[in-house]
Structures are given as structure tokens and as C-alpha cells.
Amino acid sequence: MRDKISIVVLAKDEQRCIARCLASITGHDYEILVVDTGSTDKTADIAANHQDVRLVHFPWSDSFSAARNFAVDQVSTGWIVFLDADEWLSERAAGELGARLSEWSGAPNLARLVLTPTIYDVDRAVAEEGVPRVFRADSSIRYRGPVHEYPVVECDGDVRVELGRLGVEFQHDGYHPAVARDKEKLQRNLRLLETARAQDPDNPRWWYYTLRDGLPVLDRDQIVALCETLRDLPSDSARTGELLSTEKLYRLALSTACQGLAALRDWQTLYRYCDELDRLGSPDGTYFRLMAELRTGVLTNRDLLGAVRLRGDEKLVAISAVDPAGRHLDALIVALLGRLRGESEAERYRALCEPWTDVFFDRGQARSPVGEAR
Structure with a gap:
């Protein structure tokens, strides 16, 4: 039996792209959790009207790590996958995600392992490796920092995680100048x-x-x-x-x-x-x-x-x-x-x-x- 896979989308005022994001991950037996951090546009309505989405609200506190850690606390077991609202998976990548995670399920270092997808910026045609996004929800891994947050193993003193290559591409367009400016x-x-x-x-x-x-x-x-x-x-x-x-x-x-x-x-x-x-x-x-x-x-x-x-x-x-x-x-x-x-x-x-x-x-x-x- 495959471990549960929960895909978490943090969102605030993402009506431009959140429907695309959610559509790209439906139909694959993944739990989809949208954490809305105070949208004033139609983002929350779009998520709420999606039949496969669980929508929760988290008041924005000027910290992306606080929002991510809140999301981790909503997922009890299995894999947690963070997908940004301005990202999406191709049909092939969405189908491959479960198989790739199954390959890692027996790894001896699961308690400190974080997997990195390939983030492909479609506007700049640049692929970024090494962005930590996927780990076990029942581990002690949590995020640090208000922005450009990074994962650590939470204990008496924060411990550096270990990285592994997921082998799945997330497509992204949030760095387009017009989007960043807006x-x-x-x-x-x-x-x-x-x-x-x-x-x-x-x-x-x-x-x-x-x-x-x-x-x-x-x-x-x-x-x-x-x-x-x-x-x-x-x-x-x-x-x-x-x-x-x-x-x-x-x-x-x-x-x-x-x-x-x-x-x-x-x-x-x-x-x-x-x-x-x-x-x-x-x-x-x-x-x-x-x-x-x-x-x-x-x-x-x-x-x-x-x-x-x-x-x-x-x-x-x-x-x-x-x-x-x-x-x-x-x-x-x-x-x-x-x-x-x-x-x-x-x-x-x-x-x-x-x-x-x-x-x-x-x-x-x-x-x-x-x-x-x-």
C-alpha cells in the first residue's frame, strides 16, 4: 500500500494561477491542502469550490516558515509536498510523483531527509535544483526564517537536513516581472x-x-x-x-x-x-x-x-x-x-x-x- 501523499499549497491573492495549480494535481489520489493566509481576491473561493481540496485559513504573520509549519501540523502521516500556487505539474510529472516517493520510502534517513524537485522557470527557461520541498510529515523537520525559509531538523539545536533528488519537475512562472511587480x-x-x-x-x-x-x-x-x-x-x-x-x-x-x-x-x-x-x-x-x-x-x-x-x-x-x-x-x-x-x-x-x-x-x-x- 502506498504511503499517503499530501500536497500543500500556500496561497494569498493567487486567483491568477491557483486554479491551474490545483487542476494539475487532481485525479492522482493525492490529498490537497490549501492554506490561505489572508486572500482578499477570489483565491479562497476557487479553492473552496474545488471538490478535492481541503481549505484551511492561517492569518499571515510576516513569516513564510510559520505558515509552512502550520501546514505541516495539519498533515499527520505520509509525505508532505509543498507546491507554490504559481507552480504546476505536467500530467506526466503528476503521475510520476507517487512512484518517485515510493522509491524513497525505505531510505534509512527518512527522519532528516528532504527531497528537492526541479523548479523550472518557464519565463526565463532556467531550471533550479536543490530547493527543499518534500519530506515526511511525521518527522521533526520544520522551517526557519520569515522568507527564503529553509528546513531543519528541530531538536535542542537546529540540525542540517540531508537532501535527495526527487526527480520530478515543478513548472513555475511567478518571477515574471509583471507578476512580481503586481x-x-x-x-x-x-x-x-x-x-x-x-x-x-x-x-x-x-x-x-x-x-x-x-x-x-x-x-x-x-x-x-x-x-x-x-x-x-x-x-x-x-x-x-x-x-x-x-x-x-x-x-x-x-x-x-x-x-x-x-x-x-x-x-x-x-x-x-x-x-x-x-x-x-x-x-x-x-x-x-x-x-x-x-x-x-x-x-x-x-x-x-x-x-x-x-x-x-x-x-x-x-x-x-x-x-x-x-x-x-x-x-x-x-x-x-x-x-x-x-x-x-x-x-x-x-x-x-x-x-x-x-x-x-x-x-x-x-x-x-x-x-x-x-
Whole structure:
């Protein structure tokens, strides 16, 4: 007999997408629990009128972890799967979910195991791995943090969970600029992150996410201050139950900072951070350094060959904070080919690549002038 599977959807003012989310998981013998945290639109009505949904209400308390932990308490046994309201499963993925969880049911570390689906952003064509969403409801796993919350094993001191790959894709569209703007996600996240930093100042997670989320509105001094704080934090993030080491979060922050510094045209600080990324073993220093040098015209075939060699190192590319799939490097190679070998060679290579968009490129085409995207 298969273990019970409960899919939990946290929702507040999600009438745009919640019907799609719920429709994608019905008909598969899953319990569906919607936790409404104070919707003022038709979200709760849509959920209440869905025959397979159990709707409960939880007053919003400025904490996503509080809402998630409340949901866990509503599910007594079996697997609990968190699916955001702006996510959905394909018919195939919904059918595979039960089989994948059955494969994990005999794992010896169930009390501390959290499974990670693939979160595929359909607008940006980016797949994110490592987002912890699935675990046993009867374990001691609970969430921490008001936003960008993360799971821990709750005991005398929070203990880091163990992760496993679920092998199921969740599709997502909540980061579309229009959606984020309408829901005022930036302002909300920065406010909650300020609370998190005040309550837990030695946790590197809150400093990194402040930089990542706030990048569109941060100035140069704020970017540098956040990176310096991360650099100087205690190195043992395990004591908070945080999944990522302080060094890795610092490395991610430097790559994020380089995007902001490029938009601000602070090339001197960007070059300094590229050197730091090199020291930390990140491939992203090469990318940002060469993109900065494209504006000067001081480039050689050695630069092109270096970019090609980097693109061919799959293990190194996979740890990039820009794009583990390497599409940014393809766009860089196209730009270098155009500068050094001519547009015909650049176009031939471009035809083989997936489009890439960031501070330097718009769907694979170099922005002009370089770095103007802010």
C-alpha cells in the first residue's frame, strides 16, 4: 500500500494561477491542502469550490516558515509536498510523483531527509535544483526564517537536513516581472529579510538573499557592504542548520554583485570581485572579466580560447552562479567571435546556442552599450 501523499499549497491573492495549480494535481489520489493566509481576491473561493481540496485559513504573520509549519501540523502521516500556487505539474510529472516517493520510502534517513524537485522557470527557461520541498510529515523537520525559509531538523539545536533528488519537475512562472511587480514581492522580501538579519545576524543566508533580491535597487556602497559582511561572518553555518556554507553563499554573492556592478559601470570593483571569484574556484570571474573587457577592445585570441576551454569544462561550468547550463558562456563566445573573427563566424556559433539574457545580453544579443540594463 502506498504511503499517503499530501500536497500543500500556500496561497494569498493567487486567483491568477491557483486554479491551474490545483487542476494539475487532481485525479492522482493525492490529498490537497490549501492554506490561505489572508486572500482578499477570489483565491479562497476557487479553492473552496474545488471538490478535492481541503481549505484551511492561517492569518499571515510576516513569516513564510510559520505558515509552512502550520501546514505541516495539519498533515499527520505520509509525505508532505509543498507546491507554490504559481507552480504546476505536467500530467506526466503528476503521475510520476507517487512512484518517485515510493522509491524513497525505505531510505534509512527518512527522519532528516528532504527531497528537492526541479523548479523550472518557464519565463526565463532556467531550471533550479536543490530547493527543499518534500519530506515526511511525521518527522521533526520544520522551517526557519520569515522568507527564503529553509528546513531543519528541530531538536535542542537546529540540525542540517540531508537532501535527495526527487526527480520530478515543478513548472513555475511567478518571477515574471509583471507578476512580481503586481504582488510587490521585492518590497515584501526586503522587509522580511531586514527582520531576519536583525533576529539572526550571523546567518549568512539573510545577507546573501538581501543582495540577490535587492540588486535592482541597491547602490554600489550597499552592494559592497553586503559582500563584506558575508566575507567576515563566522564560517560555521551548520550551527544554524543552514544548508549552504558561508563560503558558498559568499561566492554566490560575489557573482550576483558583479551583475549589479556591471549595470552601475563600476568596473574597478567588478575586476576586484573577479579576482576573488578566481581565488574561490568559481568560473564566474572569467565571464565577468571578459565581458568587462569587451567594452575596451583589449582582447586577443587567447581570451577566446580561454572562454572556449572554460565552456568545455562541464564540472566547472556546473558550479556557476550565473547559469550552470553555460548559456552565458555561449553568449560570451559569440561576442568574442564577433570582435575577433567577424560576424559570420559569430552567427554560425550563435545558431547552435540557446538564447541568454542578463545584464550584458538580451536573448543572446549583446546589449549596447555593454552593461546597460538597469
